[in-house]
Amino acid sequence: MIIQRMPWAGIHLKYEEVSLVIDPLFEVHPKYGSIHESVYPLSDFGSVDAVLVTHLHADHFDPRSISTFYGQEIPVYVPEEAVPLARESGLKNVIGVTLGAAFHIGSFAVTPTYSIDGNGDPQVAWAVEAGGKKIIHCGDTLWHGYWWKIAEKHGPFDVAFLPVNAAVIQFPNRIHSGQPICLTPEQAVSAAKVLQAKKLVPIHFRMIHSPPFYQETSDIVARLEQSAKGVVPLHILDSKDNLTI
Secondary structure, three states, X not given: XXXXXXXOOOEEEEEOOEEEEEOOOOOOOHHHOOEOOOOOOHHHHOOOOEEEOOOOOOOOOOHHHHHHHHOOOXXXXXXXXXXXXXXXXXXXXXXXXXOOOOEEEOOEEEEXXXXXXXXXXXOOEEEXXXXXXXXXXXXXXXXXXXXHHHHHHHOOEXXXXXXXXXXXXXXXXXXXXXXXXXXXXXXXXXXXXXXXXXXXXXXXXOOEOEOOOEEOOOOHHHHHHHHHOOOOOEOOOOOOOEEEO
């Protein structure tokens, strides 16, 4: 399996002649302010057979770019509860998934599993297997109690793609909690350990930092490196970097 890092939380997976993308992003919503990482046309990463979306937040679900670069008929898999809203985007082939219900896309076996969204919206993690190798992509999950169930049902994993920026958000019409809506660097390492991951690839950091609306935590890479020592090999990939497993 060849994995290519895409901006923010996106990854491109290829095995034999089949390719998938998870959470591809090209157009960043203006609400996130100035961005701090380059984005690239989705065509730079090649054609795909299907799109997997963890959830419908604007930094993970970019329907206009999906339509532009992959076509409106491309299969787009989303959590079942998110189907009506996803279809309003104009995509013509939106498919709802439920936890644990595996399906195949060519030689890929894909299973949606637990992921807890920091805003209480429908979200799944994607366990993807091909050629005897298995990865998990967890969107922008919080820490939760399902890690052990995921490991038992779907692990161990060759690579875990986990969010690490511990973003704190402040909406004008919502009581401000001051709490992060996704994993901290230290929690990501702990999750990778429980998932029995052979490698941890951090996602969901660097590009968006626009306080007070969206504020990522500090010293992410240093904290990851410190926490991962002796626990899990850490692979920090930039956009367009490849990883073969």
